[in-house]
Amino acid sequence: MRTIGLLVLVGVAGCAGVRATQSPTPAQTASAPATTAAQDSFSAERAQYPSTYKRHPNPPVLIKNATIMTAAGQEIANGSILFKDGRIVAVGTSVTAPGDAVVVDGTAKYVTPGIIDVHSHMGVYAAPGTWAESDGNEAVRPNTADVWAEHSFWPQDPQIPLAIAGGVTTIEALPGSANLIGGRSAVLKLVPARTVQEMKFPHAPYGLKMACGENPKRVYGDRGGPQTRMGNMAGYRDAFIAAEAYRRRWDKWNAKHEGDPPERDLKEETLAEVLRGHILVENHCYRADEMAQMMDLGREFGFKIRSFHHAVEAYKIRDLLVANGTGATVWSDWWGFKEEAMDGIHENAALLDQAGVKINIHSDDAGVIQHMNQEAAKAMYYGIQAGIPVSRDHALRWITANPAWTLGIDSIVGTLEVGKMADVVLWSGDPFSVYSRAQQVYNDGWLVYDRNDPKHQPRTDFELGQEPLPGSDR
Amino acid sequence: MIAVMLAQTIALTGGTVYPVSGPKIEHATVVIQNGKITAVGADVTIPGDATRIDVSGKWVTPGLIDGLSNLGLSEIDAVDGTNEGSTGKDIASSFNVSEGLNPASTLIPIARIEGVTSALASPGGGLIGGQAVLIDLDGGTIEQMIDRSPAAMVMDLSEGAKHTGNGSRAGVSARLRQVFNDALEYSRRKADYNRAQMEALSAPAADLEALLPVLRGEVPVLVNVNRKSDILTALRVAKEYKLKMILAGASEGWEVASEIAAAGAPVLVAPMDNLPSYDGLGIRFGNASMLAKAGVKVGFYFSDSHNARDIRQQAGTAVSFGMTWDQALRAITLTPAEIFGVGEKYGSLDAGKVANVVVWSGDPFEFSTAVEHVYIRGHEIPLTSRQKELFERYKTVPPSY
Numbered sequence: 125m126r127t128i129g130l131l132v133l134v135g136v137a138g139c140a141g142v143r144a145t146q147s148p149t150p151a152q153t154a155s156a157p158a159t160t161a162a163q164d165s166f167s168a169e170r171a172q173y174p175s176t177y178k179r180h181p182n183p184p185v186l187i188k189n190a191t192i193m194t195a196a197g198q199e200i201a202n203g204s205i206l207f208k209d210g211r212i213v214a215v216g217t218s219v220t221a222p223g224d225a226v227v228v229d230g231t232a233k234y235v236t237p238g239i240i241d242v243h244s245h246m247g248v249y250a251a252p253g254t255w256a257e258s259d260g261n262e263a264v265r266p267n268t269a270d271v272w273a274e275h276s277f278w279p280q281d282p283q284i285p286l287a288i289a290g291g292v293t294t295i296e297a298l299p300g301s302a303n304l305i306g307g308r309s310a311v312l313k314l315v316p317a318r319t320v321q322e323m324k325f326p327h328a329p330y331g332l333k334m335a336c337g338e339n340p341k342r343v344y345g346d347r348g349g350p351q352t353r354m355g356n357m358a359g360y361r362d363a364f365i366a367a368e369a370y371r372r373r374w375d376k377w378n379a380k381h382e383g384d385p386p387e388r389d390l391k392e393e394t395l396a397e398v399l400r401g402h403i404l405v406e407n408h409c410y411r412a413d414e415m416a417q418m419m420d421l422g423r424e425f426g427f428k429i430r431s432f433h434h435a436v437e438a439y440k441i442r443d444l445l446v447a448n449g450t451g452a453t454v455w456s457d458w459w460g461f462k463e464e465a466m467d468g469i470h471e472n473a474a475l476l477d478q479a480g481v482k483i484n485i486h487s488d489d490a491g492v493i494q495h496m497n498q499e500a501a502k503a504m505y506y507g508i509q510a511g512i513p514v515s516r517d518h519a520l521r522w523i524t525a526n527p528a529w530t531l532g533i534d535s536i537v538g539t540l541e542v543g544k545m546a547d548v549v550l551w552s553g554d555p556f557s558v559y560s561r562a563q564q565v566y567n568d569g570w571l572v573y574d575r576n577d578p579k580h581q582p583r584t585d586f587e588l589g590q591e592p593l594p595g596s597d598r
Numbered sequence: 599m600i601a602v603m604l605a606q607t608i609a610l611t612g613g614t615v616y617p618v619s620g621p622k623i624e625h626a627t628v629v630i631q632n633g634k635i636t637a638v639g640a641d642v643t644i645p646g647d648a649t650r651i652d653v654s655g656k657w658v659t660p661g662l663i664d665g666l667s668n669l670g671l672s673e674i675d676a677v678d679g680t681n682e683g684s685t686g687k688d689i690a691s692s693f694n695v696s697e698g699l700n701p702a703s704t705l706i707p708i709a710r711i712e713g714v715t716s717a718l719a720s721p722g723g724g725l726i727g728g729q730a731v732l733i734d735l736d737g738g739t740i741e742q743m744i745d746r747s748p749a750a751m752v753m754d755l756s757e758g759a760k761h762t763g764n765g766s767r768a769g770v771s772a773r774l775r776q777v778f779n780d781a782l783e784y785s786r787r788k789a790d791y792n793r794a795q796m797e798a799l800s801a802p803a804a805d806l807e808a809l810l811p812v813l814r815g816e817v818p819v820l821v822n823v824n825r826k827s828d829i830l831t832a833l834r835v836a837k838e839y840k841l842k843m844i845l846a847g848a849s850e851g852w853e854v855a856s857e858i859a860a861a862g863a864p865v866l867v868a869p870m871d872n873l874p875s876y877d878g879l880g881i882r883f884g885n886a887s888m889l890a891k892a893g894v895k896v897g898f899y900f901s902d903s904h905n906a907r908d909i910r911q912q913a914g915t916a917v918s919f920g921m922t923w924d925q926a927l928r929a930i931t932l933t934p935a936e937i938f939g940v941g942e943k944y945g946s947l948d949a950g951k952v953a954n955v956v957v958w959s960g961d962p963f964e965f966s967t968a969v970e971h972v973y974i975r976g977h978e979i980p981l982t983s984r985q986k987e988l989f990e991r992y993k994t995v996p997p998s999y
Binding site: 251252253254282283286338439440441442443457458459460461462463466467468469470471475490491494495498501502504505509510556557558559560561587590592594597598 | 673674675676677705853870871872873874875876879880881882883884902904905907908911914915917918919920963964965966968985986988989992993995996997
C-alpha cells in the first residue's frame with residue numbers, strides 16, 4: 125500500500141502539509157507531542173487535534189473450533205485465532221494459547237475481521253435526530269473544505285453502540301453531501317469514548333468529502349449557485365485552482381523558511397493536502413457520466429479520487445474506474461429515491477468486483493450500518509444468481525479489507541492476519557445468513573460487545589435513565 | 599389475452615409447500631386454475647389439461663404482502679410530480695388513493711419478481727391521511743390491481759402529526775375526537791346539515807361521510823403511533839368509538855404488549871427499525887417477537903417501498919430476534935391479509951384462494967435464495983424489470999445500444 129503519513133507532523137519544522145516519513149505502525153498511541161507555544165513557532169507547526177486513542181487493556185483471547193474467514197483468501201474450518209495486546213498473534217488450525225488467555229469456544233460459529241464502514245454520518249447526524257444533533261452539513265457555501273467532521277462528532281450518539289453490536293469496528297464519519305466540497309472526514313475506532321480524539325484512528329489519513337450532482341445544485345440553486353452540473357464542475361475547478369497557488373506559496377516557503385510564512389487558510393490547506401496526495405478524496409457521485417467528469421477533474425489537478433461513494437451507476441463505467449485505479453463504494457440495493465439514483469441495480473457490486481474495481485459496501489445510514497454483513501451477502505448472492513462469480517472471501521473484503529484500503533489503513537486492519545490489529549467479530553453462524561448475529565466484537569483486542577453478557581453492552585450517556593431499558597436486542 | 603392466461607391450469611409438483619394456514623407439506627402439489635388455487639396437498643389429482651411444473655426441492659409459499667407501503671403511489675421520492683400519497687390536508691378522510699395508482703410504475707415489477715405480490719398502498723401525512731387500498735402487483739389498470747378499497751383509514755397519532763393538534767399530543771387526540779363526534783352528529787342530522795341548520799363542523803361533509811364506515815367498524819383504522827403513551831391513547835380512542843384499530847410502527851409496543859393484546863389490535867411492525875428518536879426512545883429489534891409472544895397479531899412492512907423486496911430480510915431479522923419462522927412468514931402473508939379483511943381470499947395456500955404463489959430455491963428469508971416462479975392471480979409473472987434490463991444492457995461495457 126501507499127504510505128500515508130500524518131497530515132501535520134508535530135515536531136517537524138515546517139508547516140501544515142509536510143508529508144510524514146514514517147510508516148503507520150499498528151497501535152502506536154498517538155501521543156500529543158508537547159510542542160510549546162513558543163513565541164517563534166506558530167499554529168501550523170503545532171499539533172492539529174491529534175488522536176489520544178489508547179488501546180484498552182484486555183487479556184489474550186483464543187477463539188477455537190470456529191470457521192475463520194480471514195478476508196485474505198482463506199476460510200479455515202475448525203480454525204483458531206489468538207490475539208494478544210491488540211495484535212493478532214496466530215491464525216490456523218492448531219494454535220496454542222498462553223496460560224492467561226481467555227478461551228472462547230467457537231463451535232458452529234464464524235470469525236471475521238471487524239467491519240469497516242467508509243461512509244457513516246453517525247456522530248455528526250446523531251440520534252435522536254433533532255436540530256440540535258444536525259451537525260453534518262455546513263450548508264452555507266458550496267466549498268467548505270475548511271470544516272472537519274470530527275469537530276461535529278458526538279461520541280454519545282446512541283447509534284454508536286448499535287453499530288458496534290453489528291460488528292463494526294472502524295468508521296469514516298463524513299460531512300454530508302450538500303456541498304461541492306464538504307470537508308474533512310474522521311476515521312474512528314468505534315469504541316465507547318468521551319471525546320472524538322479518544323476514537324481517532326492513529327495515523328489514518330484524512331479523507332475529503334466531495335459531492336456531485338443533485339444535492340449541491342438543489343441546495344445552492346437559488347442561493348447563488350451552483351445551479352447546474354456545469355456550475356458544480358466550475359466550482360470544483362475554481363477551488364483547486366486556488367489551492368494550486370496556495371500549495372506553491374507554501375512549498376516555496378517550506379523549502380527555505382525565509383521571512384514570514386504565508387497566511388494560513390483552512391480551505392486551501394486541506395485542498396493543498398489533496399494535491400500533495402496526503403488527503404484521500406471520497407466523492408459522493410451517482411451517475412456514470414459525472415464520475416467520468418470527476419476523474420477528468422482529478423487528472424486536470426493531478427490527484428486521484430480514492431473512491432466514488434453511492435456510485436449506483438458505477439457498473440456502467442467499470443472499465444474507466446479500473447483504468448483510473450479508483451474504487452467504488454456502493455449499496456447492495458438502494459435506488460430510486462431521486463433521479464440520479466434510478467439506475468441502481470443489484471448486480472452493481474458483483475460486476476465491479478468481476479472487473480477488478482476495489483469496491484466497498486457502505487451504509488450512509490445508522491440502520492444499514494448494523495447489518496453490513498447482510499448487505500454484502502445480498503450483493504454477493506445477487507451477483508451469483510445473475511451468473512457473476514463472486515467468492516465469499518471477496519464479499520467479505522467488501523466490508524473489511526477493501527474499505528481499509530480506501531481509508532489508507534490496510535496495513536493495520538481489514539484482515540485476520542498475524543500482526544494486524546485485533547479487530548475481530550465472532551458471529552453466531554455464517555455472517556452471510558440472515559439469521560446470524562454478532563456474538564462478540566473485539567476492537568483492538570478489547571471486548572466491546574458481547575451479546576450474552578450485559579457487562580459488555582456499552583450504553584451511551586444519552587440512554588441512561590430510560591425505563592425500561594431496551595435489552596441487548598435493541 | 600388476460601382471459602386466456604386466467605384459463606390456464608398449472609400444477610406445481612413435488613415442492614415443499616408452506617401453506618401458512620397449516621404445517622408444511624413435503625412433496626406436495628399446488629394446482630392453479632382460472633386464477634385460483636384449486637388444490638393443495640401431497641395427494642392431489644392433477645387435472646389432465648394442467649401444465650406441470652416440477653418444483654421438487656423448491657419451497658412454495660403464498661405471495662408476500664407488504665403491510666404498509668406507497669407502492670404504485672410513488673416513483674421517485676424527490677420528484678413531486680411522481681408522488682400521489684398525500685393531499686397536504688390535516689383531515690383527508692375522503693381521499694382514496696386509488697386513482698393515483700400507476701400500474702406502469704417501475705417499482706411494481708422490481709418488487710414482484712422477488713416474491714412480493716400484494717401491498718397496502720397507503721396515503722400519509724396529516725392527522726387523517728386518507729384511505730389506503732390493498733393492491734396486487736399486477737394488472738394493466740387500476741381496477742385490475744385493486745383487491746380491496748378502502749382497506750383502511752390511515753391516521754397518525756405520532757409526533758409527526760403534532761402540528762395538526764396545535765403542537766401538542768393532547769391537541770391531536772382532542773381534534774380527532776372532535777372530528778369523530780362531528781361525523782356522528784353529521785350522520786344523525788344530515789337533513790339539517792344540508793339545510794345549513796347546523797353549526798360549522800370540523801371537516802367538510804365528504805370527509806365526515808367517509809368516516810362513517812370507520813365508526814361503524816366496517817373499515818379499520820390504521821394508526822401510525824410509536825410512543826407507549828400514544829399507543830395507549832390510540833387504544834383509548836378505539837375503545838371510545840368502537841373502532842377496529844390497526845397499530846403501525848409501534849416502536850414502544852413491547853412495553854405495552856399485554857394492553858395491545860387485550861384490546862385485540864393487530865400491529866404492523868418494521869422489524870429492522872431500531873433507531874431511537876424522541877417519538878420512540880424504547881425502539882428495539884425485539885419488538886416484533888415480544889409482541890407476538892404476548893399474543894398480538896403481528897404483520898410486517900418495510901418503509902422503503904423501492905425495496906419492498908427486502909420484506910423477507912425484515913422477516914429473517916425478526917426470526918434472529920426471537921420470532922418463530924412460522925410467525926414471521928405469517929407476518930408477511932396471512933396476517934396482513936386478515937388485518938385488511940381479505941383473509942378469506944389471500945395470504946395462504948388453500949383451495950379457493952386467489953393464486954398468488956411464489957416458488958423459491960430455498961428458505962425465502964435467506965439471501966442465498968432466489969425466486970424461481972411468481973404467480974399473481976394465477977398469471978405467471980415474467981421475471982423481468984427495468985433493473986434486469988439495465989443489467990442485461992451493461993453485461994459488457996461499453997454496451998451495444
